[in-house]
Amino acid sequence: MLDMAILGLLEEKDLHGYEIRRQLRDNLGILANVSFGSIYPALSRLEKTGAVVATEDQATPATDASAPAPPTGSLSGELAVLRARRHTPTRSRRGKKVYRITEKGRLVFTELLAESGSVDDARSFGLKVAFARHLAPQARLTLLERRRAILVQRLAEAGAHNPDLDVYARSVVQHTADSVTQDITWLDRLIATERATFHPAAAELTYEGDIR
Amino acid sequence: MLDMAILGLLEEKDLHGYEIRRQLRDNLGILANVSFGSIYPALSRLEKTGAVVATEDQATPATDASAPAPPTGSLSGELAVLRARRHTPTRSRRGKKVYRITEKGRLVFTELLAESGSVDDARSFGLKVAFARHLAPQARLTLLERRRAILVQRLAEAGAHNPDLDVYARSVVQHTADSVTQDITWLDRLIATERATFHPAAAELTYEGDIR
DNA sequence: ATTTCATTATATCGGTTCGATATAGCGTTG
DNA sequence: CAACGCTATATCGAACCGATATAATGAAAT
Numbered sequence: 001m002l003d004m005a006i007l008g009l010l011e012e013k014d015l016h017g018y019e020i021r022r023q024l025r026d027n028l029g030i031l032a033n034v035s036f037g038s039i040y041p042a043l044s045r046l047e048k049t050g051a052v053v054a055t056e057d058q059a060t061p062a063t064d065a066s067a068p069a070p071p072t073g074s075l076s077g078e079l080a081v082l083r084a085r086r087h088t089p090t091r092s093r094r095g096k097k098v099y100r101i102t103e104k105g106r107l108v109f110t111e112l113l114a115e116s117g118s119v120d121d122a123r124s125f126g127l128k129v130a131f132a133r134h135l136a137p138q139a140r141l142t143l144l145e146r147r148r149a150i151l152v153q154r155l156a157e158a159g160a161h162n163p164d165l166d167v168y169a170r171s172v173v174q175h176t177a178d179s180v181t182q183d184i185t186w187l188d189r190l191i192a193t194e195r196a197t198f199h200p201a202a203a204e205l206t207y208e209g210d211i212r
Numbered sequence: 213m214l215d216m217a218i219l220g221l222l223e224e225k226d227l228h229g230y231e232i233r234r235q236l237r238d239n240l241g242i243l244a245n246v247s248f249g250s251i252y253p254a255l256s257r258l259e260k261t262g263a264v265v266a267t268e269d270q271a272t273p274a275t276d277a278s279a280p281a282p283p284t285g286s287l288s289g290e291l292a293v294l295r296a297r298r299h300t301p302t303r304s305r306r307g308k309k310v311y312r313i314t315e316k317g318r319l320v321f322t323e324l325l326a327e328s329g330s331v332d333d334a335r336s337f338g339l340k341v342a343f344a345r346h347l348a349p350q351a352r353l354t355l356l357e358r359r360r361a362i363l364v365q366r367l368a369e370a371g372a373h374n375p376d377l378d379v380y381a382r383s384v385v386q387h388t389a390d391s392v393t394q395d396i397t398w399l400d401r402l403i404a405t406e407r408a409t410f411h412p413a414a415a416e417l418t419y420e421g422d423i424r
Numbered sequence: 425a426t427t428t429c430a431t432t433a434t435a436t437c438g439g440t441t442c443g444a445t446a447t448a449g450c451g452t453t454g
Numbered sequence: 455c456a457a458c459g460c461t462a463t464a465t466c467g468a469a470c471c472g473a474t475a476t477a478a479t480g481a482a483a484t
Contacts, residue, residue, distance in 0.1 A: 002441080018462050027377060029370030030388045038441050040464060045440095096462070121471095126388065132380040158241030165239060168344040175398045176242045176338065179391055186387045214470080230433050250470050252435060257469095308433070333442095 001124040002042045007109035008131040010101040031126045051105035054097045148187045213336040214254045219321035220343040222313040243338045263317035266309045360399045
């Protein structure tokens, strides 16, 4: 799921891991404050499958420290340099690895965005919606309806609130149900808007029709 | 986190894995439909640390099939029995492993419930609230306030919604923020009730006072 | 009667995410 | 110039999920 979001960001411009996290955090705020422990493995995955390529940070103007053995005079200094080298063979001086999306990556992104899965989780669904502008109107509508169906079903199954629950359990269950209800309302608004823009004229005719 | 919930259920009565899942699903419904891939490892964990003990299913009244070599006359029948025995050396006939909470388990439960962590995640927090009746009034209040503080901070950090977001991203972010706001409102109600029951008389005096 | 099916029941596997931790370069500020 | 905070990458263990395998049981269908 993170993969999709990362590819979505890289579609706009090349970024490195730290920036990706910032973008997610700053732009999508509450929805996606993702850990580095997720970001970097995700980038490795994507690189391994060829969806992205890691390029060196070309912006290394001042203080060229790539000399083989800078005679610092300090032994510990030299050792530190070597240790750093050993640990970061492919990285540039600043240690920035800028990632660029490939053609395959663009394909993968489209697939991930359009695939039927990843709708059960609120987080994953939210991320999909956040990048829904890359979807065809039809696929967008389908996505929203699929999520709606899941929430409705979940609400129905939870159903009749158990009477032998104490105040706290009942309260939290009720509140969760209310949240889901609000989610559905939100989806209904989105779906309505979506339908209106899709066929603005025949809106009243095709209304409530043959959904599969 | 699951550990706490499981111990909470076992505090009421002995249960086996399948039942634990059902209880969570049926009672807490939407909030906690937990996978078996979480339940069974959790039970193993708890057993390993001695928080629970696995007992045999003693309820095997009718059709006593524990005879060493029931003369079924059918060879395949005998073989089936033996194969079942081989695969389930510690399990009873039905394969049920009923878990009972230990004294240490009760202690662990109290600790898990009272610990300051596991409040960032909506799920974990929900589960804690669901078992909040086992908490002291003070600890209960603290739990609710801690969660509230986190949500408020999260909302503040998300802050000024980015203007250069498209309709979809903006919509999902806004909706998420609304949900969090509703969560806070809910918490406020709970906190108010909690305070009222804690010191019913001085409610108006200590009102809006020295929260840490 | 027996096959078939749904339910009950336990268990493991691979993959994803998180939180914590380690490391280090860099810029600002005291 | 030392201390601090931000930028930046990376890895680790633990938790959880979804899928899958296995098997016993009971009821319904044939």
